[in-house]
Amino acid sequence: MTVQQSARGGERRQQILEVLVLELEEHPGARVTTARLAELLGLSEAALYRHFRSKAQMFEALIAFAEEAVFGLVARILEQPGDAHSQCLRILQAVLSFANRNPGISRVLLGDALVGEHERLRKRVRQFFDRLETQFKQILREGEMPDGPLMPSQISVRANLLLAFAEGRMMRFVRSDFRDSPIASWEEQQALLATALNTRIP
Numbered sequence: 001m002t003v004q005q006s007a008r009g010g011e012r013r014q015q016i017l018e019v020l021v022l023e024l025e026e027h028p029g030a031r032v033t034t035a036r037l038a039e040l041l042g043l044s045e046a047a048l049y050r051h052f053r054s055k056a057q058m059f060e061a062l063i064a065f066a067e068e069a070v071f072g073l074v075a076r077i078l079e080q081p082g083d084a085h086s087q088c089l090r091i092l093q094a095v096l097s098f099a100n101r102n103p104g105i106s107r108v109l110l111g112d113a114l115v116g117e118h119e120r121l122r123k124r125v126r127q128f129f130d131r132l133e134t135q136f137k138q139i140l141r142e143g144e145m146p147d148g149p150l151m152p153s154q155i156s157v158r159a160n161l162l163l164a165f166a167e168g169r170m171m172r173f174v175r176s177d178f179r180d181s182p183i184a185s186w187e188e189q190q191a192l193l194a195t196a197l198n199t200r201i202p
Contacts, residue, residue: 024104084143
């Protein structure tokens with residue numbers, strides 16, 4: 001395969017994923033079929049499968065994109081000054097902002113778009129949220145704390161609270177067919193979370 005051919009193949013894969021995300025966004029609650037994707041792209045299903053072996057592989061590509069985008073943001077936040085609680089709140093805001101910008105991918109991350117799909121996809125999204133909770137725990141364990149180190153139980157409770165808040169706001173976003181933004185009232189809710197975590201707003 002030549003470089004030019006490979007580039008064209010990459011562009012087509014990207015186009016397929018963009019159409020899939022748009023369908024997930026424009027038809028909340030509906031299941032997307034490969035026949036529908038092929039129709040929208042003006043391709044046969046056989047041509048579609050030359051770029052992705054299955055629809056599950058398409059979803060895996062979207063999950064990988066979410067992982068790269070979100071944890072790339074996390075890495076940049078950790079390079080900025082701030083105590084552990086402030087960093088956690090900035091990460092939480094980044095996750096919710098990503099969900100708000102990518103409603104179709106939010107359906108995938110929450111499993112709404114994966115009903116009837118391969119179990120490995122549900123395992124991948126569980127790993128996404130497990131990784132996020134682990135990141136919160138690491139920050140709370142190793143980061144600067146205004147009142148000294150936290151006990152392990154305190155770390156777990158705080159990390160779980162942050163993760164539950166993220167998942168809850170994202171779920172409400174998906175359940176409302178994307179009408180209820182996950183970053184609505186963020187300033188007020190951030191203040192409440194800061195109080196719960198006993199820290200200042202970043």
